Amino acid sequence: MAKSQSPEGYDPRDWPPFAVTVDLVVLTVRDSALSALVVRRGEPPFEGCAALPGGFVREAESLDRAASRELAEETGLARLPVHLEQLATYGAVDRDPRMRVISVAYLALAPDLPSPRAGGDAAAAAWTPVAALLPALFPGSPAAAADATLAFDHAKILADGVERARAKLEYSPLAAAFCPPQFTVGELRRVYEAVWGVTLDPRNFHRKVTGTQGFLIPVGDTTARQGGRPAQLFRLGDVTLLNPPMLRPA
């Protein structure tokens, strides 16, 4: 930004125009499986492939606003109780064969929504288990289905998003973004297990998570959503950083 050839201001010839889009990695936990929102492409290139939802940034909106607008459009829900943060930007010259596109990817974490999308958009978005899209991230999972190939560089973007989510669960209370407002320790544990792709000792997990100051606030009620002994309900506390962190097993 400091090196224009015309020091008095910007000459349009100085800067080649780029198309700027936002792509969304929207994750949730459904049936104990980490799942991502994908659309089905109906036209070339990559016709028939799965793709991440996204769209062009408008002239008068910030990147953050473009991301939340696209998220609302794709899910059909206006006020979404989700976490949304910028992930990274992808700008390889040939990432879109038609033209030069810079894509700013965002990561969204959502609780298991009753219906993936109720709105009336052309390409219906659907939840797909990440293990089917990127088997390499979940060792031991079956090979990817043929129709689970992601278009463009979206496999890389999704992988980066999953890795970001995995890392954030360690030192932030973000796992609760996958849960309803009130949840049990067991539900929270299943989130960690689904995102990390591991199994955790329920007893150590319980002791650790309830012992971390400010993470979980008991609501005082109990529930028996899973069968077995009813569990205490909690809501998320106000910490932004977990201390000590929840470390992934080595």
Added chain:
Amino acid sequence: MAKSQSPEGYDPRDWPPFAVTVDLVVLTVRDSALSALVVRRGEPPFEGCAALPGGFVREAESLDRAASRELAEETGLARLPVHLEQLATYGAVDRDPRMRVISVAYLALAPDLPSPRAGGDAAAAAWTPVAALLPALFPGSPAAAADATLAFDHAKILADGVERARAKLEYSPLAAAFCPPQFTVGELRRVYEAVWGVTLDPRNFHRKVTGTQGFLIPVGDTTARQGGRPAQLFRLGDVTLLNPPMLRPA
């Protein structure tokens, strides 16, 4: 990217053109102070302010290539022994008063280079202590000088870059990117102290860093660059993740 109004392909009217730039947060440790490379603006807006080096992305180069090209131009060095990674993208509507600019920021970590810049560019880049640019990041440092105000949203970008560097020192061997190819434990400790803005116990630091498998490889030689008992020289090992991590003091 999935929601063009003209499904057969892209119509230029679909996507408003944006200028795309890269901005660089280049950090080094000079005289035990974390310092950043800044240029002095010679024209409005923000005339006379400090700014991060950067420039427009060219039509046929990737974002990563644009960043390393700008870095080479600003430092005047062709083959730089630096770490370079993408930081984040800044796209507020009014971040540049003249036009809509999307800026992809990159973070570079460099050893203390003999001369900040030998090349012949208009705005000479100079190393400035981060504590002078962003006193809030270093509690106890004197207030910022008047000429240390950063242009545009560069204060936020620099703060994000410093925070990224601080976090990466914990779980990656990236502190060595601030050191020459061979270095002592004391030099490495001064890097941690400068970046984190803390003082560390030299004895515990030594035991911990030499005990982390794969981090430091003894070269077999010694040096007495600091006066006092000569210290062993090490080179960086081949780990990419420190286990256990070097945790910042709470």
Added chain:
DNA sequence: GTAATAGTGTCTGTGAGACACTATTCC
């Protein structure tokens, strides 16, 4: 000698993981 830096040893508290055990529900 003193000052300065390098490096080792030892103790103590905290926390992670393994796992025995009890509690409360549904069937």
Added chain:
DNA sequence: GGAATAGTGTCTCACAGACACTATTAC
């Protein structure tokens, strides 16, 4: 009763931080 989930207690090992002590240089 048995199966399933919730929750507590206890043990062991690893590591972070505090700090005494020795080692090797420059002056």
